[in-house]
């Protein structure tokens with residue numbers, strides 16, 4: 001019986017906490033991090049790779065970003081953004097959340113129109129680009145797959161190199177394009193969704 005009493009005491013302690021976290025007051029929602037608690041799975045996406053300083057004292061993270069003013073479509077990029085945008089996956093599609101009325105799909109484009117050359121990630125107003133692609137989490141890591149092929153979780157950030165400018169991926173194992181920096185992309189949010 002002491003055990004039941006203990007469970008009841010724990011439940012009595014937890015219920016108000018659960019209630020508070022499940023019912024955020026709208027006035028309290030003033031920052032990106034508090035908004036991200038409202039939509040499960042939404043988070044900043046951090047880029048890890050040889051260029052990142054993870055684990056170092058002066059670590060400044062790279063974040064997946066959009067090379068455009070807030071809320072507007074643009075090429076995806078990777079940089080040390082102090083105010084990184086929010087992303088989530090819903091029904092195999094990667095989305096950027098700006099506000100209630102502006103949610104942009106991240107599309108994959110065969111921008112170079114050549115076999116063996118990388119695909120480019122672009123945030124647009126409507127789903128489009130290469131058909132049949134699926135985004136998913138593998139642990140914390142972002143993956144893109146299309147049919148039997150996938151990007152192995154690898155993305156390349158390229159800047160004005162050979163006409164490549166933005167964030168790219170390959171569907172087959174390929175040497176990194178020269179001048180591009182490899183990254184894996186992670187959501188460290190504990191509530192990221194797989195649906």
Ligand SMILES: *[C@@H]1O[C@H](CO)[C@@H](O)[C@H](O)[C@H]1NC(C)=O
Pocket residue numbers: 070071072098099100101102
């Ligand atoms: C959402 O953002 C867009 C682009 O910045 C803006 O035009 C629109 O008014 C915003 N909507 C809301 C509901 O805040």
Ligand SMILES: *[C@@H]1O[C@H](CO)[C@@H](O)[C@H](O)[C@H]1NC(C)=O
Pocket residue numbers: 067075111120163164165166
């Ligand atoms: C976006 O990417 C396209 C195709 O790679 C490139 O031509 C264009 O210059 C890029 N736009 C910006 C603003 O970097």
Ligand SMILES: *[C@@H]1O[C@H](CO)[C@@H](O)[C@H](O)[C@H]1NC(C)=O
Pocket residue numbers: 110113114115116119130171
């Ligand atoms: C990209 O376009 C090229 C040329 O049309 C084609 O060979 C290649 O299969 C396309 N890649 C994808 C992933 O659709």
